[in-house]
Every structure is written in structure tokens, then in C-alpha cells.
Amino acid sequence: MRRIPSILGDPGWTVCLVGEEQSGKLAQVTAGLRHGPDPSGSGKRITSGFSYWGLESTVAWAHACNDLYYPVMRESIGSFSRRWRAMTQTLPDGPLHYVSLGPGTGQKDQALLRYLDSRGRSGCYIPVDVSAEMLRLAQREALEHLHVPPADVLPVQLDFSMPANLDRLCTLIRHAVGDEPVVYSLLGNTLANFDNDTQLLALLAEKLLRPQDRFLLEVASTAGQDEAAARAAAHEYENSPRFREFVTSALMQYTDLQIDMNSLTCEGLVEDDRALKIKVIYRNRTGGPLELTLPDRSTVPFPDQDTIRLLLSRKYTLAGLEKMLVDARVTKVGETHDVGHAAFDRPAFGLALLMLQSADVPPPPEPRAPGPNPFRD
Ligand SMILES: C[S@@+](CC[C@H](N)C(=O)[O-])C[C@H]1O[C@@H](n2cnc3c(N)ncnc32)[C@H](O)[C@@H]1O
Structure with a gap:
């Protein structure tokens, strides 16, 4: 890469680290479609990452995000910048590296990177996605009008729900950032797409989060449950x-x-x-x-x-969300919660944006009671 730095400055090129065998993924999607008959929707399935994998799905996802009739994603993207800013006082000081788990169209990453850039705090940008096409789309959108050096951008194609992949991703990130803090994100209610959502959050926290890191999680919420x-x-x-x-x-x-x-x-x-x-x-x-x-x-x-x-x-209830955080061994250091209006036939639905850290971070020391002042007493 050192031999072609000027080429990397040309936005027509994107570099991507492919973190796993793609033919193995094809075997996985096939296995999901071989399940026996089940009229309730619990048999044959397309598992999470495969809904987005490939060019057709990536393009279709980008279109869905702009559909006036699909308010969940449109509102989540439209209001992200404001909600993210409300969270920024919970960030550690100094330069921050950003690892986006499932960047989608990259619009939210742009808001976050723009904030870091405007304060001279941006480090590396590492978008991680199962879909190479999504990574290219996200990278282009996220970095538009920003001055992030190409050498600080490291897209990674990999399925982050597999423990072995997370070990390798973790090694890569540590090499790139050393001891400096990282903000991870899992946005757009992506967590809710997984059968074992709590297990996935616990896995991500266990494998990736150090005491100095933060994890930005966005999920859909519901005020009622019937x-x-x-x-x-x-x-x-x-x-x-x-x-x-x-x-x-x-x-x-x-x-x-x-x-x-x-x-x-x-x-x-x-x-x-x-x-x-x-x-x-x-x-x-x-x-x-x-x-x-x-x-x-x-x-x-x-x-x-x-x-x-x-x-x-x-869509999570508040109690369900709190329990998931406890079970995944993460704690909240900040949150915003946008709640819509209830209607006659439904409770209020909303969007929660949470800033998390590992529950294993020791609490800050209690301020000590002032002792006797030897110069006064
Ligand atoms: C619901 S979209 C959210 C996009 C974006 N974060 C947002 O909020 O607009 C889910 C994203 O996660 C990616 N994704 C889903 N499952 C994945 C997996 N197991 N491994 C890696 N990426 C995955 C998809 O390709 C897509 O980019």
C-alpha cells in the first residue's frame, strides 16, 4: 500500500480487507434454506447478514432507506446527527478511532466522523460489513467532504456475528490503534435482526470493548406490549x-x-x-x-x-432493553430516547441511542472527604 499512496487518494478506488472465505458464506445461506417445513416462519430462513449480502441487496437497501413509507430507517437516519450530538459529552478525551459495525449507507457514519473531524479528533475509520458492496457505498458517503487521509480508512468485509471473526478483527484493530480509545457503533436496530441478540451484544462487548472504549447502540423501542x-x-x-x-x-x-x-x-x-x-x-x-x-x-x-x-x-420494551444490557455485561454512560406519539391502535414507538461501556470498568473513585489541613488546623 505504501507504494501506491497517490492512487488511494482517487475516490474511484477503494481498498477492502476481506476477513473470511466467501464460499463458506454461500454454504451458510444454503443451510438456512434447507430447514424442514414450518408454517409459522420458524423453519427456512435467510439469516441476518445474508439479507444485505451482494449487490442487489445493497442497492435495494439503499432504496428502502429513502422510502417515505419505511419510516423506521428514514427517521433514524434523519435524526441521527442531533441525537449523536447529545451523546458526545460521554466520549473519552483526545483523538478517537471509529469502528462502524454494519455501516449500511454510511449516512450516520458521516455525521459522526464530521463531528470528530470538526474538532480535530478523528483517528482511523474502520467500517465492518458482511457486504463488500455496502462497504464501498458506505465509505463514499461517510467520507464525503471530509479530509480523512486514505491511509486512516480501513474497510473490513467480515461477518461480525462469528466469534472467530471477532478475534481476528480485534487483533487488527489493536494493531491499528494501540491503546488509544475506540468508539464502536451498531446502529439502525441491527441488533434486533439476530435471533440471539443478547448473546451477540455480549460477544461484541467481551471481544472488543476495553475500559477506554465506548459502544454506541441504536435500537427501536415500544412503550406497550400486547x-x-x-x-x-x-x-x-x-x-x-x-x-x-x-x-x-x-x-x-x-x-x-x-x-x-x-x-x-x-x-x-x-x-x-x-x-x-x-x-x-x-x-x-x-x-x-x-x-x-x-x-x-x-x-x-x-x-x-x-x-x-x-x-x-x-422493538424493545425499556425493561427488556435494561435486562439485555445487564446480561451482556455493559453499562450505560449516556442515552437519548426519541418517542413518537401513541395512536388509538398502538402504543408509542421510539428510537433509543445508548452510549455503553464494558461493565468490567471499575467505577471512578469516590471523592475523598477533605482531611485536616496541616497549614491551617
Ligand atoms: C439495518 S442495517 C443498518 C445500517 C446503518 N448502521 C444504519 O443505521 O443506517 C444493517 C447493516 O449491518 C450489516 N450486517 C448485518 N448483519 C451483519 C453481520 N452478521 N456481519 C457484518 N455486517 C452485517 C448490513 O450489511 C448492513 O450494512
């Missing part, structure tokens, strides 16, 4: 044509299914007392059996009424 609220949460996703294109883009890539948009449903469920859970499901409604051909050319029966879960999301 069947009607779950239906209203599901409804938010159902209304957006661009979101429907996004969730079916993985099906288009990994199966030979003739997609019928009327076979797509969003189902809202109450998940214990912790969250509303939304499953975006494709159901075989043809009235007869179908067969799916997978990327490895094997075929899988897709009987009538069988389902493929395309995406999982949640």
Missing part, C-alpha cells in the same frame, strides 16, 4: 414497496423462486416481556407444492403454506 401493538409494529414494515423489494432481493439471489409480492407477510408477536418481534415471511400460497433450487444446485421441497423467514426485527 397483540395490537405487535400488529401495528408489523404494519410499519408492510407498507413500504421498497422495503418489500429489499427483503425479497435475497430470495431472488439464492433461489429460483418466482416471487409473488402478495405472498409476503409481516407478522408481529409478543416476545415474553422484552420486545415486540416482527417476522417478515414469504409463504407458499400457490395451493400446491413447489421446489427451490439453491446456489449449490441442490433442491429443497417448499410445500404449500411452508414459509421462508426473510428478516427478523424487534
Whole structure:
């Protein structure tokens, strides 16, 4: 890289470290689609990262983020700058390195990097995503009009939900930043896409967070939790044509299914007392059996009424969120909570932005009571 520094200054080029074997990922997505029949949406599935993997999904995601009918993401991006600024007094002093876990379109990263840049505090920018195409999109958007030297930008293509990948990512980050503090982020309710959300947060905290680091987490919230609220949460996703294109883009890539948009449903469920859970499901409604051909050319029966879960999301209750933080061994050092209006058929839904640190950081020492002053007493 030292031999081509001037080339890296040309925004037409992007450098990306690929952190895992991509053919192995294809085997993983295929395994998710081989599950047996289940009419409730808990059998065949596209697991989190694969909804975004590849060019079609990346483009479809960028379109969905701008859809007027998909308010969750649009509002989260539009209000991020203001909410982030409210959090900045909880940052450690001095230069900060920024590791963005799943940068998406990069708009939020731009707000965060712009803040650091304007105060002369920016260090390295390390976006980490399962999708190389998403990384390129994010990097371009995030760095627009900023003066971050190309050598300080290190995009990494890797699935951050795998423990072994996090060990390698951690080694890379430590080499790049030494003992200087890092701000990690997991934004856009990405955590809610994972079946084992608490486990993932605990893993990220355990593997990545040192006492000097911070972790910025953004999740969707709900003030109420009953069947009607779950239906209203599901409804938010159902209304957006661009979101429907996004969730079916993985099906288009990994199966030979003739997609019928009327076979797509969003189902809202109450998940214990912790969250509303939304499953975006494709159901075989043809009235007869179908067969799916997978990327490895094997075929899988897709009987009538069988389902493929395309995406999982949640809206957390405040109690559910607090418990998740305790279980993941992280503590809050700052938070903002934007809450919308309740309506006759639904409770208030909102967005929580939390600044976290490892729970293993020792609390600051209690200020000591002043002792006798030898010069006065
Ligand atoms: C819901 S989008 C959020 C995008 C952005 N942070 C925002 O708030 O606008 C999720 C992002 O995480 C990435 N992603 C999802 N699962 C991942 C995984 N297991 N490993 C790496 N990246 C993942 C996706 O490619 C996408 O960029």
C-alpha cells in the first residue's frame, strides 16, 4: 500500500480487507434454506447478514432507506446527527478511532466522523460489513467532504456475528490503534435482526470493548406490549414497496423462486416481556407444492403454506432493553430516547441511542472527604 499512496487518494478506488472465505458464506445461506417445513416462519430462513449480502441487496437497501413509507430507517437516519450530538459529552478525551459495525449507507457514519473531524479528533475509520458492496457505498458517503487521509480508512468485509471473526478483527484493530480509545457503533436496530441478540451484544462487548472504549447502540423501542401493538409494529414494515423489494432481493439471489409480492407477510408477536418481534415471511400460497433450487444446485421441497423467514426485527420494551444490557455485561454512560406519539391502535414507538461501556470498568473513585489541613488546623 505504501507504494501506491497517490492512487488511494482517487475516490474511484477503494481498498477492502476481506476477513473470511466467501464460499463458506454461500454454504451458510444454503443451510438456512434447507430447514424442514414450518408454517409459522420458524423453519427456512435467510439469516441476518445474508439479507444485505451482494449487490442487489445493497442497492435495494439503499432504496428502502429513502422510502417515505419505511419510516423506521428514514427517521433514524434523519435524526441521527442531533441525537449523536447529545451523546458526545460521554466520549473519552483526545483523538478517537471509529469502528462502524454494519455501516449500511454510511449516512450516520458521516455525521459522526464530521463531528470528530470538526474538532480535530478523528483517528482511523474502520467500517465492518458482511457486504463488500455496502462497504464501498458506505465509505463514499461517510467520507464525503471530509479530509480523512486514505491511509486512516480501513474497510473490513467480515461477518461480525462469528466469534472467530471477532478475534481476528480485534487483533487488527489493536494493531491499528494501540491503546488509544475506540468508539464502536451498531446502529439502525441491527441488533434486533439476530435471533440471539443478547448473546451477540455480549460477544461484541467481551471481544472488543476495553475500559477506554465506548459502544454506541441504536435500537427501536415500544412503550406497550400486547397483540395490537405487535400488529401495528408489523404494519410499519408492510407498507413500504421498497422495503418489500429489499427483503425479497435475497430470495431472488439464492433461489429460483418466482416471487409473488402478495405472498409476503409481516407478522408481529409478543416476545415474553422484552420486545415486540416482527417476522417478515414469504409463504407458499400457490395451493400446491413447489421446489427451490439453491446456489449449490441442490433442491429443497417448499410445500404449500411452508414459509421462508426473510428478516427478523424487534422493538424493545425499556425493561427488556435494561435486562439485555445487564446480561451482556455493559453499562450505560449516556442515552437519548426519541418517542413518537401513541395512536388509538398502538402504543408509542421510539428510537433509543445508548452510549455503553464494558461493565468490567471499575467505577471512578469516590471523592475523598477533605482531611485536616496541616497549614491551617
Ligand atoms: C439495518 S442495517 C443498518 C445500517 C446503518 N448502521 C444504519 O443505521 O443506517 C444493517 C447493516 O449491518 C450489516 N450486517 C448485518 N448483519 C451483519 C453481520 N452478521 N456481519 C457484518 N455486517 C452485517 C448490513 O450489511 C448492513 O450494512
